[in-house]
Amino acid sequence: MTYTPPVAEQSFLLRHVVGIDALASHPRFGEATPDLVQAILEGVGALAAGTFAPLNRVGDEIGATWTPDGVTLPPGFREAYRAYVDGGWGTLAGPPEHGGQGLPLVLASVVLEDLGSANMGFSLVMMLSAGAVEALKHHGSAELQQLWLPKLVTGEFSGTMNLTEPQAGSDVGALKTKAVPNGDGRWRISGQKIFITFGEHDLAENIVHLVLARTPDAPPGTRGISLFLVPKFLPAADGSPGARNDVRCVSIEHKMGIHASPTCVMSYGDEDRCIGWLIGEEQGGMRAMFTMMNNARLNVGLQGVSIAEAATQAAVAYASGRVQGARDSRPAAILQHPDVRRMLLRMKALTQAARALAYYAAGQTDRATLGDAAAKARADLLTPLVKAYGTDVGVEVASLGVQVHGGMGYIEETGAAQHLRDIRIAPIYEGTNGIQAADLVGRKIGLDGGEVLAALLRDIAADTEDEPALRALAATADGAAKHLLSASPDDRLAGSYPFLTLLSILVCGWLMKRQLDALERDPELDPRFASMKRAAARFYIDRVVPEALGLAAGATAGAALLYSVEEDAFAA
Template sequence: MTSSPATAEIRFVLVTIAHIRDLAQHDRFADASDDVVDAVLEGAGEFASGVWGPINGIGDTVGAQWTDDGVVMPDGYASAYQAYVEGGWGTIGVPVEHGGQGLPFVLQTAVLELLGTANTGFALCPTLTVGAIEALVHHGSADQQALYLPQLATGAWTGTMNLTEPQPGSDVGALRAQAFPRGDGTWSIKGTKIYISFGDHDMAENIVHLVLARTPNAPPGTRGISLFLVPKFRLDAAGKPAEPNDVKVVSIEHKLGLHASPTCVLSFGDHDDCIGELIGPEHGGMRAMFTMMNNARLNVGLQGVQIGEAATRKAVSYALERVQSARAGAADRTPARIADHPDVRRMLMRMSAQTQAARALVYYAAVQVDLAALGDEEAQDRLEILTPLAKAHATDLGNEIASIGVQVHGGMGYVEETGAAQLFRDARITPIYEGTNGIQAADLVGRKLGLSNGKAFEALLTDLRTTAKAAPLTELIYHCEDIGRRLTGANADDRLAASYPFLTMLSVAVCGWLMEQQHSAATDDDFGQVKKATAAFYLDQIVPEAIGLAAAASAPADQLYAIDPALLLA
């Protein structure tokens, strides 16, 4: 397998879809010149493939280990993480005033893609830290920002997000963790959180936990939730990590994949000595946490791109090397590379086209973060619409592409030595965490279609409709517009029953629109020929599949409730 990163493809998407050169015309992002972007991509690609890629295998086979003293990462991980910190890779998109380089969020997204393509599980650590930074930038106090953001920006300290508890699961409003005032402006934190990615490790000197909890007499549901900053080690007068803060890692999960990412059960305040600080106003936790969650959802969508890219490269390399059987109909009966057989070629084209489509979708969503930061109100609405698409569709594609990658390898894909199976295992969690893809679909039809009185959805469809050219794409856009309007007035059951096929249809429509733009921008060199071929494949073969979902997206919920599900066991 070649480990060469896809820097040319990423650069092309940054220019044609994210329009990073336009961003560089603004004072805020003036440093994002072509030469700086090129240097960042080349440097990050070399670092990812040269430092993080080689330890991917041990991360999977050995994985993070729980001990009485906390989580111990596999050999080589601590030094590789320190190299990441020393290289300044975590500072790319952090504002200058908080210790970062102030470059666009979409460029930071590109760096995370390169890191995650080399080692998806490891890249979860800086991904979560990015989310913690976002929450503190938007909701932290001046003192919190001064103490924590410079350390989080470099990655010297890492960040986590603590929502899920054993009983409530996805029902965040039912959480039970508690926070009690200590009389000095700080709070005593007590409770248990589960599924906390990188909740503990031995790579950084401190871990900054952002924890949702209830204060005394808080209103029920999500209205009564507050957000607290809870470091693993309390800071001394000089702002350095000092005494432990009564945060204990109880265990780590034994998982299907992402073995290099410790998924922890954390207990806060076993000895009534866990101290936290309120972030934002009391009972304002969900607003602050959604800043972090929305960022995380884009980056989970990016994991679909990472896995898709890695699986595609692995499959293409194998298909070029594996020789088996003559090509059907060939006069010469000499065995050919499996890459020359039509069905394998179909799989490789599908993997490449779907990976490129997922990347375009995630980057298009990511650049809305930058545009919104520049004051573009429409960009904020567009980001709200695109986030569930980027999270759900890109992770669905990551799973599909990884599965096809196993198929290309044949029996060798089903054994661990080739690494194809690891990507398939690693991918499977991505449609589940940070809000299941079903929750993303429900969010799309329940909240996002009506955003700004429906104007956000209408604006997106108008952009698609007025510039799309390919006949299948224009037909799909028509169905999205028609079904979206009908779902807006439908009852809750019918709306939710249609939500997932509708999300897929709308995602493919946006992807097709973005792929068509790339086709138009591609030149006639080798890279451009690949781009034109994969874009044409997407428009001709994948877009029509989504049109076929119109029936499911239009069907009422009655069929889903025609029988008691217990009868399915009869």
């Protein structure tokens, strides 16, 4: 499969949506000069297109292979991972005191987007490692940080997140994995975890598992959970990988997609000698894990953008070359037919809107790092939108890509089906999109007494006075939010998903309007780029935004109809 990095689009968003120049004016991010930013965009684009993309089909067809001795990736993956490490791509946003470059998070987001577009399954190992770095940076002791962060930052070691257990699913509080003191400041871990992404592989020198477990006499539920660092290899005296720890992958899942990503069943302490270190305070595991999960949720939303971009590129290429039917009595490529153009323009508009949302949220996170409390609150509000709407867009655009290909899209060799198979997991993992919607209406829209959402709506109103559809949707969102804040818990949850989608489309529409306005201030843009940007933005505002007005009915309808039938009636 081929991939062309959207460098012009990424650069445009960094300037006009993120405000990268303003971030670089702060001493902390002073290294993010225009020249360096451009070099990063072009460099990671070359790595994605030249090294990762050629392995995408190999990863899908061969996939990860399990044996009792471990998991191996297909030929070429180890060399590609080495190129990622040697290029320093994992260090961009890492802490400088542990070998990172300390650049804005949004630049690391660009890296993950490109690598995910080129090879989504492979890119998951980088994504989870970034989350492990965040958790250790904020919650690990100085000793743990010094020992583990330098090689996690570079990617020489990879990281995982171990939450799910067979009997627990999304109910993390029901986990049974145990941790007991070892008598030397360390802990002995025992239990089993499922759905562990890259829990075992042959790419990195060591694998650092972040494992939720329950200590002796801990209270039930999530309050009694602690977080532990459990490496595949115990550290030798010099910190290098030493003896094998008592942790192993007992199987990998056979999945619908992302075959290059081993999804592992992990067993800890089969011989009662699995050693781990406590991260943060005992029974403070959920707070530490949420640091990692929030990072992962932003990056999973970005995966929706990645696959949407790849699917759109493939569909445009196919539609440009597939001659079928006629226009003006002459044979015509299907790109010339109105309905195909509708689909392609929708794919472009949705992809660009979701990318703008993901980049904007990353930029707010960077401003929070600089001490901006309002930006932190806005990033918290936007995180469930990025994860849920970004992945929903990825699924919709990948499905449209199959449709543009017609019958050939249902045949594996075109690659269109792989995009849809790969992205379908994204609305499910790192907290299902339903959980994101529940978080939005249960916690986020009520932040600071509702002022965080109100401030966002005021900013939208100030920029959209000449856009009636956006003004109408903003008023609808405001009314729906107030209704949900006063509703019963069941009624609020019943309307949570329509409301999340409504609010996401509103924010995306606002960001597309900002890009339209920026076109007038950037006359040196390539005319073809400006033409497509203008068309995509107008399509989103004029066609996608009005669709969202209908979501208000579902957002405010309540739960009565959902519970108007007995459970056994669902099987009728």
